[in-house]
Amino acid sequence: MLQIESRASERVKALVRLRDSALERREKGAFFAEGLRLCTDIAGVQPALEAYCTRAALAAHPQLAALADETALISDSVAEKLAGTKNTQGVFCVFRLPQPLRTVRPGGRYVALEHVQDPANVGALLRSAAAFGFEGALLCGGCADPFSQKALRASMGAAVKLGIARYEDAPQMAGALRAAGVPLVAAALRDSVPLADARADDARGVAVLVGNEGNGLTDEAVRAADVAVRIPMAPGVESLNAAVAGGVLLWHFRGGACPQA
Amino acid sequence: MLQIESRASERVKALVRLRDSALERREKGAFFAEGLRLCTDIAGVQPALEAYCTRAALAAHPQLAALADETALISDSVAEKLAGTKNTQGVFCVFRLPQPLRTVRPGGRYVALEHVQDPANVGALLRSAAAFGFEGALLCGGCADPFSQKALRASMGAAVKLGIARYEDAPQMAGALRAAGVPLVAAALRDSVPLADARADDARGVAVLVGNEGNGLTDEAVRAADVAVRIPMAPGVESLNAAVAGGVLLWHFRGGACPQA
Numbered sequence: 001m002l003q004i005e006s007r008a009s010e011r012v013k014a015l016v017r018l019r020d021s022a023l024e025r026r027e028k029g030a031f032f033a034e035g036l037r038l039c040t041d042i043a044g045v046q047p048a049l050e051a052y053c054t055r056a057a058l059a060a061h062p063q064l065a066a067l068a069d070e071t072a073l074i075s076d077s078v079a080e081k082l083a084g085t086k087n088t089q090g091v092f093c094v095f096r097l098p099q100p101l102r103t104v105r106p107g108g109r110y111v112a113l114e115h116v117q118d119p120a121n122v123g124a125l126l127r128s129a130a131a132f133g134f135e136g137a138l139l140c141g142g143c144a145d146p147f148s149q150k151a152l153r154a155s156m157g158a159a160v161k162l163g164i165a166r167y168e169d170a171p172q173m174a175g176a177l178r179a180a181g182v183p184l185v186a187a188a189l190r191d192s193v194p195l196a197d198a199r200a201d202d203a204r205g206v207a208v209l210v211g212n213e214g215n216g217l218t219d220e221a222v223r224a225a226d227v228a229v230r231i232p233m234a235p236g237v238e239s240l241n242a243a244v245a246g247g248v249l250l251w252h253f254r255g256g257a258c259p260q261a
Numbered sequence: 262m263l264q265i266e267s268r269a270s271e272r273v274k275a276l277v278r279l280r281d282s283a284l285e286r287r288e289k290g291a292f293f294a295e296g297l298r299l300c301t302d303i304a305g306v307q308p309a310l311e312a313y314c315t316r317a318a319l320a321a322h323p324q325l326a327a328l329a330d331e332t333a334l335i336s337d338s339v340a341e342k343l344a345g346t347k348n349t350q351g352v353f354c355v356f357r358l359p360q361p362l363r364t365v366r367p368g369g370r371y372v373a374l375e376h377v378q379d380p381a382n383v384g385a386l387l388r389s390a391a392a393f394g395f396e397g398a399l400l401c402g403g404c405a406d407p408f409s410q411k412a413l414r415a416s417m418g419a420a421v422k423l424g425i426a427r428y429e430d431a432p433q434m435a436g437a438l439r440a441a442g443v444p445l446v447a448a449a450l451r452d453s454v455p456l457a458d459a460r461a462d463d464a465r466g467v468a469v470l471v472g473n474e475g476n477g478l479t480d481e482a483v484r485a486a487d488v489a490v491r492i493p494m495a496p497g498v499e500s501l502n503a504a505v506a507g508g509v510l511l512w513h514f515r516g517g518a519c520p521q522a
Contacts, residue, residue, distance in 0.1 A: 044497075124502045131494040131501050154502070161497065231512070233392040236305075236422065240392050240508070241385045241415070247505035248512045251492070 002072040004052070007081040015052075015082055018094065022145040029097050031147040033157075034083055036061060039093040041157040043067050046095060054079045054090030067093055097147065101136045101163030104180040107205040111162075111250060112138040112184065114170050114221050115212040116242065119144035123154025124243035125210060125250075130158035132254040138176075138207060140167040141218070170209070170221035177207050184209055186217055186225035187249055195252055198229045202255045210246040263333040265313070268342040276313075276343055279355065283406040290358050292408040294418075295344055297322060300354040302418040304328050307356060315340045315351030328354055358408065362397045362424030365441040368466040372423075372511060373399040373445065375431050375482050376473040377503065380405035384415025385504035386471060386511075391419035393515040399437075399468060401428040402479070431470070431482035438468050445470055447478055447486035448510055450500075456513055459490045463516045471507040 004011055017024045019032040030049060033039050036057070039048065051068035054076055058064050065071050074082070079090040104110065111129035116122050122144045126137055137146070137159075144151055146159040167173040177184050182205045185198065200206040209225060211217030222228055231240065231248055240248075265272055278285045280293040291310060294300050297318070300309065312329035315337055319325050326332050335343070340351040365371065372390035377383050383405045387398055398407070398420075405412055407420040428434040438445050443466045446459065461467040470486060472478030483489055492501065492509055501509075 124505055127498075127502060128505050131492075131498040133495040156500070158498070231392075234394040237388075237392040237419070239417070241388060241504060243502060243505055244385055244389050244508035247501070247508055251509045251512070 002070060003074075004072055004078050005075045007078050012078055012081060015092070015094070019082070019149060022148065025097060025145070025147055030094050031097055031152075032149075033093050033095060033152055034088070034091065034149065035153070036089045036091045038152060038157055039067060039091050042095055042160050043093065045157070045160050046098070048093040048095055050094040052082070052092040057090035061091075064091060095160070098160050098164065101138075101165040104138070104165070104176045104182055104207075105135075105205070106180045106182065107203060108136065108180070108182060109134040109205050109253070109255060110136045110138050110177075110182070110207040111246070112173060112207045112209040113140070113143050114209060114217055115141035115215075116143050116210060118213055118242070119148045119151035120154045121213060121242045121246075122146055123151040123158075125246045126151075126155040126158040126162055128243070128247040128250045130161045132250045134162065134250065136163040136165065138165050138167060138173050140169050140173045170218065171224045174224035182207055183226040184224065185249075185253065186222050186228045187211065187230070187245065188217055188222050188228040189230050191222075192228035192230040194232050195229050195249065198227060198252070200253050200255060206253050206255070208246070208249050208253050210242065210249065213242045263331060264335075265333055265339050266336045268339050273339055273342060276353070276355070280343070280410060283409065286358060286406070286408055291355050292358055292413075293410075294354050294356060294413055295349070295352065295410065296414070297325075297350045297352045299413060299418055300328060300352050303356055303421050304354065306418070306421045307359070309354040309356055311355040313343070313353040318351035322352075325352060356421070359421050359425065362399075362426040365399070365426070365437045365443055365468075366396075366466070367441045367443065368464060369397065369441070369443060370395040370466050370514070370516060371397045371399050371438075371443070371468040372507070373434060373468045373470040374401070374404050375470060375478055376402035376476075377404050377471060379474055379503070380409045380412035381415045382474060382503045382507075383407055384412040384420075386507045387412075387416040387419040387423055389504070389508040389511045391422045393511045395423065395511065395515075397424040397426065399426050399428060399434050401430050401434045431479065432485045435485035443468055444487040445485065446510075446514065447483050447489045448472065448491070448506060449478055449483050449489040450491050452483075453489035453491040455493050456490050456510065459488060459513070461514050461516060467514050467516070469507070469510050469514050471503065471510065474503045
């Protein structure tokens with residue numbers, strides 16, 4: 001069994017780059033995940049390329065040895081370095097980045113994000129989309145990377161369950177949806193219909209588009225959408241938490257794909 | 262105009278205690294808030310007892326002089342100390358703690374929390390409750406203080422718009438609701454009905470009970486409830502973000518109190 005004792009080793013440096021850099025993840029076609037639950041969850045979807053555990057973690061959870069073809073033992077000092085904190089479970093994996101979603105499917109259900117910048121919000125939105133039976137996430141503008149550590153933690157691994165597609169901007173995304181006949185529903189406070197009055201046609205599918213935490217959707221995104229909806233709020237309240245607002249919208253548009261039992 | 266230059270001054274120390282300690286807030290009957298938007302929002306509901314601004318903040322926003330009877334000028338160094346960070350808008354207020362909610366009202370709508378420990382979740386749940394026209398928050402067990410800095414930021418001031426009542430435990434809370442004839446709806450994954458099948462009776466009101474982020478509600482809380490509901494999830498997904506799950510429940514039970522336009 002490979003053992004890594006020194007935090008100065010080349011392998012540890014490479015893992016930290018993968019952890020911290022979206023560019024590095026793209027170039028290597030892989031991402032880094034931390035934590036017993038998260039690594040185990042993702043490994044249930046696809047096997048890990050590499051696994052790293054402390055002696056204590058492996059003793060407590062012998063099944064960790066099966067996460068990847070080879071599990072390396074790491075020192076506590078390396079674990080702290082990889083976790084960036086002293087409180088770590090000492091479990092880390094590298095996984096292959098999932099294949100991007102190639103095409104939007106007629107009848108499919110998607111969460112669509114424009115300029116959602118907080119990785120915790122991106123993660124929570126993906127988690128809600130997976131929970132409510134959506135099949136993909138469409139990202140455009142400057143969204144946080146779903147494979148950053150914060151986003152992965154918040155998504156609880158949903159990033160590997162959903163297909164993810166990236167677009168330059170909202171009009172390009174809207175074009176792909178239009179080609180598949182999938183209506184694009186934008187969340188917008190003005191010039192919109194109350195959510196309770198908006199219905200999706202199960203046969204056509206739906207894409208639910210959520211915008212930036214502070215500024216909402218761009219005008220071009222709202223124009224590109226087929227319909228705009230709002231979550232009505234009591235007087236004196238101006239907005240909801242972005243992950244909560246998105247969660248309510250995804251719940252409303254979950255359709256028949258989500259089991260009702 | 263009072264000026265505070267030194268971060269070692271007794272006034273600054275007292276403000277930091279108010280910022281950091283729930284006990285201090287209870288003893289003084291006051292809470293501390295930071296930020297232009299948050300302070301202005303809360304001051305729209307109740308005037309500030311004290312206001313503190315940097316010279317730059319006051320120059321940019323002259324209306325800050327009207328937040329309280331007297332606004333004190335603080336040095337940048339004091340502002341950094343109060344904010345606990347270098348990135349601060351330089352705007353701080355002390356407000357009176359709102360009167361606790363004395364009684365549960367027949368027909369009222371409440372969000373109820375048991376052991377919700379993350380202040381950001383407590384804040385987001387209060388924000389959603391205020392947005393969806395609920396009138397109060399009932400806390401029991403070891404919930405995070407709604408007047409901590411993280412909770413206040415997440416609630417965007419909803420903590421002063423909702424009446425807040427505290428109970429020892431869920432059975433005591435359930436007793437107060439029962440006395441008012443308000444049904445208690447518990448969020449629970451097992452032995453529960455799918456959310457879409459659960460309806461509240463607008464005339465009787467409702468209390469929506471959300472539990473701990475990791476462990477959900479205690480058994481005694483579920484037993485004390487009149488009905489248990491669950492948000493159905495797709496296979497392979499075990500849970501939602503606590504603030505999102507609560508938001509979906511509050512949206513579902515918003516009743517007629519929330520404007521539909």
